[in-house]
Amino acid sequence: MRISVIGAGALGTFYSAMLSSSGQDVTLVCRERDVEALGRGVHVTGLLERTAHPRIAARPPPSDLIFVTVKTYDIGSAARGIHVEPDTLVVVIHNGLGGDEMAASILGKGHVAAGVSYSGVTFLEPGKVRLSGYTETVLGSVEPEVQKRLDVAKEALEKAGLMARITPDIRAAQWEKLYANIAINPITALTGLNNGAILEIPELEALAAEIVDEASMVSKALGIKTSIDPVENAFKVMRDTYNNRSSMLQDVTRGKRTEIDALNGKVCELGRAAGIPTPRNDTITALIKGIEKRHSS
Ligand SMILES: NC(=O)C1=CN([C@@H]2O[C@H](COP(=O)(O)OP(=O)(O)OC[C@H]3O[C@@H](n4cnc5c(N)ncnc54)[C@H](O)[C@@H]3O)[C@@H](O)[C@H]2O)C=CC1
Numbered sequence: 499m500r501i502s503v504i505g506a507g508a509l510g511t512f513y514s515a516m517l518s519s520s521g522q523d524v525t526l527v528c529r530e531r532d533v534e535a536l537g538r539g540v541h542v543t544g545l546l547e548r549t550a551h552p553r554i555a556a557r558p559p560p561s562d563l564i565f566v567t568v569k570t571y572d573i574g575s576a577a578r579g580i581h582v583e584p585d586t587l588v589v590v591i592h593n594g595l596g597g598d599e600m601a602a603s604i605l606g607k608g609h610v611a612a613g614v615s616y617s618g619v620t621f622l623e624p625g626k627v628r629l630s631g632y633t634e635t636v637l638g639s640v641e642p643e644v645q646k647r648l649d650v651a652k653e654a655l656e657k658a659g660l661m662a663r664i665t666p667d668i669r670a671a672q673w674e675k676l677y678a679n680i681a682i683n684p685i686t687a688l689t690g691l692n693n694g695a696i697l698e699i700p701e702l703e704a705l706a707a708e709i710v711d712e713a714s715m716v717s718k719a720l721g722i723k724t725s726i727d728p729v730e731n732a733f734k735v736m737r738d739t740y741n742n743r744s745s746m747l748q749d750v751t752r753g754k755r756t757e758i759d760a761l762n763g764k765v766c767e768l769g770r771a772a773g774i775p776t777p778r779n780d781t782i783t784a785l786i787k788g789i790e791k792r793h794s795s
């Protein structure tokens with residue numbers, strides 16, 4: 499089976515190293531500027547050590563299974579570069595909401611599934627990443643025909659030593675992770691604190707709970723049924739990742755664009771459409787956009 503991983507950042511380097519070192523036929527699709535460095539191999543350090551030599555390409559080759567591991571705002575352009583064959587399955591692994599729908603609008607609903615990853619991977623330099631959290635990838639599609647074909651992706655991940663699970667409700671899985679990201683990512687990006695420190699400041703802990711409560715109201719209005727307590731789950735992730743610097747804190751520290759539109763911004767958008775007020779998320783979104791503007795000007 500021909501597997502491609504699009505995006506040689508933190509997650510893509512990790513997945514391609516794992517898939518390729520298990521003997522599978524893998525192409526890592528990267529930016530032109532990184533082709534040479536990645537040609538020397540990809541390396542994972544931290545919780546486990548892996549070195550692998552996947553094929554490297556600046557354009558997606560014809561593939562049976564494609565993992566898209568780019569930031570949410572790049573999913574559209576990455577999808578436009580993919581040529582799908584009739585049986586190609588594209589799994590878009592991302593935080594937030596709307597990414598797989600964006601890919602499906604370009605590639606066709608019959609090709610696209612979503613993935614929710616609970617790994618924690620830090621990008622060090624092209625071809626080098628550090629793994630700090632190593633848990634499962636949850637796979638699912640809202641399209642029954644795609645859902646039936648997800649075993650292919652699950653088996654490829656498992657063969658690579660990665661835990662994978664197919665969920666019958668991918669939207670619920672995405673919301674479950676979203677509750678943690680909308681509380682942790684922007685608060686840490688605005689304060690510079692590590693994830694766990696939110697719990698040490700009563701005012702921030704209360705703000706985090708209010709942000710998640712608003713999202714929970716929106717998800718209920720949309721008929722999303724999750725199996726967790728949203729606020730408790732967000733607090734648990736803060737405890738479990740106590741010393742992490744969130745991806746959004748890392749983004750603003752480096753002057754990079756953030757994924758705020760697919761996180762709190764999406765909650766505001768869906769809340770407006772459903773008639774549910776989201777004042778905390780509106781404010782948080784505006785503040786992060788202000789930081790992005792500072793960096794872009
Ligand atoms: N890093 C992590 O531990 C986790 C990340 N996620 C999510 O996974 C997604 C990917 O995250 P990261 O790997 O951290 O991002 P990243 O920013 O480290 O890597 C994305 C890479 O994709 C490249 N890229 C963008 N468009 C491309 C295209 N058209 N062709 C080829 N390369 C392209 C970028 O240049 C960058 O190297 C995000 O939605 C993130 O929130 C989810 C769970 C954990």
Ligand SMILES: CC(C)(CO)C(=O)C(=O)O
Nearest residue numbers: 682739742743744745746
């Ligand atoms: C779970 C969490 C908050 C870990 O830092 C994360 O997903 C992120 O930083 O984007």
